Amino acid sequence: MQMEAGEDKENEAPAGRKKDTQPRFYSIFYRKAGGQVETRGEVSPAQGTGPPARPASKSTRASALAGRQTGDGLEQLVIDAGQRQFGVITCSTCAVVYTIGDPEDEALHARHHTGYLGALAxxxxxxxxxxxxxxxxxxxxxxxxxxxxxxxxxxxxxxxxxxxxxxxxxxxxxxxxxxxxxxxxxxxxxxxxxxxxxxxxxxxxxxxxxxxxxxxxxxxxxxxxxxxxxxxxxxxxxxxxxxxxxxxxxxxxxxxxxxxxxxxxxxxxxxxxxxxxxxxxxxxxxxxx
Structure with missing residues (x-):
């Protein structure tokens, strides 16, 4: 009992130490090295209390995505939040196939759609x-x-x-x-x-x-x-x-x-x-x- 009490005292934070008030963010789709998905109660090791990391470049994100795609194929890359339109669709006017919610796809479609209507005007x-x-x-x-x-x-x-x-x-x-x-x-x-x-x-x-x-x-x-x-x-x-x-x-x-x-x-x-x-x-x- 004395040893347990001593251990509790050792684990207590010093009175003079300030509590960590910086909010913690929980990764929904973070996958551990062992292949198990974290629960909402677990904090991602990549999310600390230090200064925010610099955003990754497009090439870095592409290589990271390619690395994740070599696994079991269970990555969720698009969130279905009840949108009216979801996933890959074909524009009924200009016949371009693009993905709803993908900023790059939507920008390419917008440019082509504008040019299509301009050519037929x-x-x-x-x-x-x-x-x-x-x-x-x-x-x-x-x-x-x-x-x-x-x-x-x-x-x-x-x-x-x-x-x-x-x-x-x-x-x-x-x-x-x-x-x-x-x-x-x-x-x-x-x-x-x-x-x-x-x-x-x-x-x-x-x-x-x-x-x-x-x-x-x-x-x-x-x-x-x-x-x-x-x-x-x-x-x-x-x-x-x-x-x-x-x-x-x-x-x-x-x-x-x-x-x-x-x-x-x-x-x-x-x-x-x-x-x-x-x-x-x-x-x-x-x-x-």
Missing amino acids: FPGWKREREVGHYMDGRVVMVTPRDAAHAWRKVDSVLRLVDAELGFVGVGVRNKEQSKVFFYVVERQIVGCLVAEPVTQGFAVLPRDDSTAVRCDTAARPCVAGVSRVWVHRDYRRRRLATRLLEAMRNHFALTPLGWPDVAFSDPTPDGLQFAAGATGSQQFLVYNQ
Whole structure:
């Protein structure tokens, strides 16, 4: 009993020593070397009462994270606190995939989203060619004789269109003879069609059980080639692509073009279905651009 009392006295803090009034912070996700997670009653060894440590650099944090990821994979890196949106999502406007709550991801998405909307903005031009007017929008045509600002808008829009369709560095190959058609809704471009001169195309043959597309080896003469057709995801299934195609047939040449005069370039599966529906035939013309 005397030894225990002596030990208690030794453990008592001296009367003159000030109590440690600096608050202690408890690490929720700190993992010990042995792999056990601390409880809320335990203080992290990394958290002392000394001066605050300098924030770690990005490279230091990245290397530390890489080191933690080599364990059992039980690290919780994002807190679910009942947010309305949580985790990885896809923007319905610009189609960018990013993580809600990640500052770097959100900043990248904000920059891309702003550029996307800026590229599709269309306040109107003093000299513009309106070749189609509908209840929900209108079709504007850009020709080789138009001003430089019109073709700069074409280039900015096609950068987004090509990225979505999977083209790399295509743009408009022959601006001296090509025409571009925009579908405009409330000062925003929501559809685009690029037409270029083509002298010959090849008829699509009826498809068999395979998924490959077969074409006739005999070339057929034609006048116009549809290089690309694009409609914004929020405006699809509204016949906007059909209206763009009709505007192209009526205004690409001096006289309206028939379907035998039009060819489609390297159509995707969706493009094949669209071309067949628009032309009313499974044997429409295609060409390789």
